[in-house]
Amino acid sequence: MSTDRLMREITRSRADRVRRSKRLHLDIARSDCGWNILLEVAYADLSGRPISITGACVMSGHPATTALRWVRRLLKDGYFHRYACSHDARRVWLRITPAGMEAVSACFAGQTPKVPEPEAPSSPIDAAPIGITLQQAIEVFISSGLLGPRLGAMLQGSFGQGEAVHG
Numbered sequence: 001m002s003t004d005r006l007m008r009e010i011t012r013s014r015a016d017r018v019r020r021s022k023r024l025h026l027d028i029a030r031s032d033c034g035w036n037i038l039l040e041v042a043y044a045d046l047s048g049r050p051i052s053i054t055g056a057c058v059m060s061g062h063p064a065t066t067a068l069r070w071v072r073r074l075l076k077d078g079y080f081h082r083y084a085c086s087h088d089a090r091r092v093w094l095r096i097t098p099a100g101m102e103a104v105s106a107c108f109a110g111q112t113p114k115v116p117e118p119e120a121p122s123s124p125i126d127a128a129p130i131g132i133t134l135q136q137a138i139e140v141f142i143s144s145g146l147l148g149p150r151l152g153a154m155l156q157g158s159f160g161q162g163e164a165v166h167g
Contacts, residue, residue, distance in 0.1 A: 032060075032061075032062070033060050033061075033062040033066050033067055033070050034070040034073065034074065036059065036060040036061060036062070037056050037057070037059075037060045037067060037070050037071060037074060038074060038079060038096075038100070038104060039104070040055075040056050040059040040060065041056055041074075041079075041080055041094050041095070041096045041100075042096050042100070042101060042104045044056075044094075045095055045096045045101065050085075050093045050095075051093065051094055052085070052091050052092060052093055052094070053068070053071055053082065053092050053093075053094055054091075056071060056094055057071065071094070074100075075094075078097055078099055078100065079096065079097060079099070079100035079103065080094045080095060080096055080097060080100060081094075081095055081097055082094050082095070083095065
C-alpha cells in the first residue's frame with residue numbers, strides 16, 4: 001500500500017471514529033473495545049445466536065478486565081441485558097436491547113441515536129453483579145428458583161469459596 005493511500009485510510013478511520021463518538025453516548029465509539037463489544041452483541045443477536053459475556057469479551061480483542069468494564073458500562077447504560085443459560089449455571093448470555101439496536105442502526109445510517117434508557121433488571125440474574133464469587137452466584141440461582149436448595153447445597157460444598165465467575 002502506498003504512503004498516500006495509507007494516510008487516506010488512517011484519516012478516514014479517524015474521521016469515522018469522531019463521527020461515531022459524536023453520535024453515541026458515553027464515548028463508546030472512542031473506545032475500540034466498547035464499540036467492538038457493541039457490534040459483536042448486535043451481530044450475534046441479528047444472526048440468532050447467543051453470545052456469552054466471556055465470548056463478547058474475547059471477540060473484543062482487548063484484555064478481559066477492560067472488556068468486562070465495558071460490558072458493565074453497556075449493561076448499566078441500557079444497551080444490553082443479560083440472562084442465564086438454561087443448560088449451564090456458570091454461563092450468562094448477553095442480548096442487545098431494542099434501544100441498543102436502534103443506536104447501532106442509527107449510527108450506521110449516519111443519524112444521531114437516542115440514548116437508551118437503562119432497563120430495570122427483569123430477574124435476579126440481571127441484577128447480580130459481574131465478577132461475583134461462585135458462592136454468590138449459587139446463592140443468586142437458589143434465590144431466583146433456578147436451582148433447588150438441595151442441589152445448591154451440594155454445589156456449595158463441591159466448590160471452593162471465593163472463585164470468581166465472569167460470565
